[in-house]
Amino acid sequence: MFTTRRDFLKTSLGTSALCSLGPAVPAFLSRSALAAAPRQDDGHTILVVVQMAGGNDGLNTVVPYEDDEYARRRPTLRWAAKEVHKIDSLLGFHPRMQAFMRLYQEGHLSIVQGVGYPNPNGDHAAAMRDWQTARPHQPDCQTGWLGRAIDHACHPGEANTPGVFVGQIAQPFGLNTEKAVVPSIKNLEQCMLTPEFDSAGPAQRTRTGDDNPLLDFLRLSARTAHADSRRIEAAANAPTAEYPPLPLAQSLKTVAQLIRAELGIRIFHTELGGNGPGGFDNHANQRGNHGALLSQLSESVAAFVDDLKRDKLLDRVLLITFSEFGRTVAENGRHGTGHGSAAPVFLAGGRLKGRLIGAHPALTELENGGQKFHTDFRRVYATVLDRWLGMDSSAILGEKFDTLDVLEA
Amino acid sequence: MFADNRTVPDQGRSEPPGTPDAGRPIDPDWAWAPYKPDTQRPWDLRRAGHLFRRAAFGADWGQLQQALADGPQRTVDRLLRPDADVEAFHRTYDEYEASTAGSDSADGLRAWWLRRMMQTPHPLLEKMTLFWHDHFAISNARVKNALLMHKHVQSLRSHALGRFAPLLQSVSRDPAVLLGLEAAANRKAQPNEQPARTIVEVYSLGPGHATEEDLRSAARAFTGWFVLRGQLRYIEREHDTGTKRFLGEEGDFDADAVVRILLGQPAVSRLLVRKLYRWLICETEESDDALLAPLVESFRKDYDVATLVETMLRSNLFFSPAAYRQRIKSPVEFALGIVRGLEGMVSTTQLGQDLAALGENLYHPPTVRGWRGGQYWINRATLIGRSNLAGALLSGSEPYGDKLDPAAIAKKHGFPDPEPAGRFLLDLFLQGDVEADVGDRLLRDVAAAGGDLSRRLRRLAGTIVTLPEFHLA
Numbered sequence: 001m002f003t004t005r006r007d008f009l010k011t012s013l014g015t016s017a018l019c020s021l022g023p024a025v026p027a028f029l030s031r032s033a034l035a036a037a038p039r040q041d042d043g044h045t046i047l048v049v050v051q052m053a054g055g056n057d058g059l060n061t062v063v064p065y066e067d068d069e070y071a072r073r074r075p076t077l078r079w080a081a082k083e084v085h086k087i088d089s090l091l092g093f094h095p096r097m098q099a100f101m102r103l104y105q106e107g108h109l110s111i112v113q114g115v116g117y118p119n120p121n122g123d124h125a126a127a128m129r130d131w132q133t134a135r136p137h138q139p140d141c142q143t144g145w146l147g148r149a150i151d152h153a154c155h156p157g158e159a160n161t162p163g164v165f166v167g168q169i170a171q172p173f174g175l176n177t178e179k180a181v182v183p184s185i186k187n188l189e190q191c192m193l194t195p196e197f198d199s200a201g202p203a204q205r206t207r208t209g210d211d212n213p214l215l216d217f218l219r220l221s222a223r224t225a226h227a228d229s230r231r232i233e234a235a236a237n238a239p240t241a242e243y244p245p246l247p248l249a250q251s252l253k254t255v256a257q258l259i260r261a262e263l264g265i266r267i268f269h270t271e272l273g274g275n276g277p278g279g280f281d282n283h284a285n286q287r288g289n290h291g292a293l294l295s296q297l298s299e300s301v302a303a304f305v306d307d308l309k310r311d312k313l314l315d316r317v318l319l320i321t322f323s324e325f326g327r328t329v330a331e332n333g334r335h336g337t338g339h340g341s342a343a344p345v346f347l348a349g350g351r352l353k354g355r356l357i358g359a360h361p362a363l364t365e366l367e368n369g370g371q372k373f374h375t376d377f378r379r380v381y382a383t384v385l386d387r388w389l390g391m392d393s394s395a396i397l398g399e400k401f402d403t404l405d406v407l408e409a
Numbered sequence: 410m411f412a413d414n415r416t417v418p419d420q421g422r423s424e425p426p427g428t429p430d431a432g433r434p435i436d437p438d439w440a441w442a443p444y445k446p447d448t449q450r451p452w453d454l455r456r457a458g459h460l461f462r463r464a465a466f467g468a469d470w471g472q473l474q475q476a477l478a479d480g481p482q483r484t485v486d487r488l489l490r491p492d493a494d495v496e497a498f499h500r501t502y503d504e505y506e507a508s509t510a511g512s513d514s515a516d517g518l519r520a521w522w523l524r525r526m527m528q529t530p531h532p533l534l535e536k537m538t539l540f541w542h543d544h545f546a547i548s549n550a551r552v553k554n555a556l557l558m559h560k561h562v563q564s565l566r567s568h569a570l571g572r573f574a575p576l577l578q579s580v581s582r583d584p585a586v587l588l589g590l591e592a593a594a595n596r597k598a599q600p601n602e603q604p605a606r607t608i609v610e611v612y613s614l615g616p617g618h619a620t621e622e623d624l625r626s627a628a629r630a631f632t633g634w635f636v637l638r639g640q641l642r643y644i645e646r647e648h649d650t651g652t653k654r655f656l657g658e659e660g661d662f663d664a665d666a667v668v669r670i671l672l673g674q675p676a677v678s679r680l681l682v683r684k685l686y687r688w689l690i691c692e693t694e695e696s697d698d699a700l701l702a703p704l705v706e707s708f709r710k711d712y713d714v715a716t717l718v719e720t721m722l723r724s725n726l727f728f729s730p731a732a733y734r735q736r737i738k739s740p741v742e743f744a745l746g747i748v749r750g751l752e753g754m755v756s757t758t759q760l761g762q763d764l765a766a767l768g769e770n771l772y773h774p775p776t777v778r779g780w781r782g783g784q785y786w787i788n789r790a791t792l793i794g795r796s797n798l799a800g801a802l803l804s805g806s807e808p809y810g811d812k813l814d815p816a817a818i819a820k821k822h823g824f825p826d827p828e829p830a831g832r833f834l835l836d837l838f839l840q841g842d843v844e845a846d847v848g849d850r851l852l853r854d855v856a857a858a859g860g861d862l863s864r865r866l867r868r869l870a871g872t873i874v875t876l877p878e879f880h881l882a
Contacts, residue, residue, distance in 0.1 A: 140591035140603045142776035156784035164790070179781040181768030183790035193793055194800040212734055214693055217784060218877035225792040263789070 058343030116373025340370020
């Protein structure tokens, strides 16, 4: 059957493994096995969540450049009218976010302003935990909101992977599940079977109906895993658009490749700013670091949007950003800012409706020295769960939140 | 060798007498009576392998052969009470672990525990310590203190085959547990309900046995206990001395009284027997109450864990098709099965990380309910991850190096030539539980291939341990 070991290894790499079993497997079985290889429900919607740790200065991200209060409170950090990318007569993007300006003009970017929650936490870990669990002020909450969505979508008998983390840091708590194992993907190589030790070929046997249901389950799962590996390999070898050499861009490139591989993954979580101190937490001399991070955000997301658009995949993808809090409106005398409260959330994708959602919160009525929220972040979550992923948001969030009218039907 | 042990290649085909027919309830008297080998149910390599997968982390060839020579009685005896100096072994490892204790990360502890699992003369004790770590699922993600986690798991180990009553008492006074349940402060003015709920509904009774009032009372009983700078402290003025009603009793209960009342409830025995049944015997079917009733009844009398474990491991049911290959290996069981089988030692720092990526991060159970496990261990990504981990362990190169050498082990046990060595590996890892045509093809292939035998056997071993059968415990 296999004339040489080399042939065996070669065929065990391909779907041809089944067919190459030749007389051992009746033809109809090979065909049905191939047909049973996972064709995920093509066309399903996909959510990409970008965590920005440290507390992003929303005020210097979407800048109220005409506001006197802004100029007064930010004597050294303010951006002038001629420096920002003007959204309208009042607001403009940070000077290094020209790519977001373009996405905005193309209708692929929305800004939800004034997003936060009641009695916001001023501590990084606690506030981040509030956003991750979507159960503010319940420090003992055991699961993340995305983790609960994954548990809802996870059917153990199918061995599916509804959600993954893509990035180099430890998996954020937002993905913490009670049941499912959520993969952390650092690179595509780890998602592919090592050719030399790949037993998926022999494992890809058509014989099921064993009297041990667990063995059946493992045989079917091995078959789908093998098919996944091949799909990922094909996606990894396919040409992609240019991505800048930035960590977030590289993560989003991996996300785009995994989307193309059609593995049935509905939730991708990635991040900018790392975990622990650093990232967006700019208490002193924030200008350079903040600008670099915002540039990375907008250049990376723009590359991702362009890449997906080219392959007509953008209509299936919605990306959202979040950070645990905004910063104080007033700068602190060290050219930095303190922990604030409300901040804008960005949405990017192909089926966005409004561009600028909600008013820019006033700079005169503050909370914790930051802007007051008017849109609870769980309304954003409910919107993406109910209206984008088609999941039951009240089951996942524990209560019903009004959704936002930001997505095309 | 292979031919001798191949008498029952396709398990479950010829069912022994007394085994349950599909659909008919299992007779509890038969189920829990000790298994005695007979011609229908011989003591063979398969049953020995099964015992070591459940009561240990797999076996090497010497252990399997010793078990075949000794029979099930003596083998179970030795698993329960090894004749090595277990205490000296643990003293040494406790010292190793204490050296990592200054850290807020438990990654060092994780590496030592994996190493302990590989090297221990008493693997059943580690298996049961892991069971309790899954039951009292305290995570260093919340505790953030390696010293407290070390003491916590050390305490679990000291009670792992002891009695449940002192174990629950010790857990309720463990600073790691209080921190892990976000209950560092239990003030009179703000009794903490979540830890009370966990102790009642997860650790002892299971859900549905206590009312909201019971839970409020338990929370009040725990007031006064604090963890301050890693130390447990009792502050008397913060203890609520008022009358509490708890599970039908009334009094000025403190934490000890709550634990005492909990231990008097029949639900405790039921919860633990059911959980241990899933751990040691079978996770595919919900255990039925009638089958477990005799064990629940006797465990309730003294909460003697060792006796319960011993009854299960010796039983007819344990050696029947109802248990055989009716569990999915956790990532730890998967990897240690490979390492122990090949009598090697690998870097457990690296292994700890790799197992975490597959969903089993020791010292970091995902929630207070532990690891869900079973079919949830397996998805397409974790299966690919398991294959690649096996490949890395067996490749002979970095990051695991050449610590595992299938050819050397085969030769050591008298199989220097390709095909017999291949049969040896199939027996070692699967005890013949592989479809005949797959096994034959692998053997033909390894015999026909040219080149370096060591390399070929690495490849073969890698293929064997990623077959669907190997993922079954």
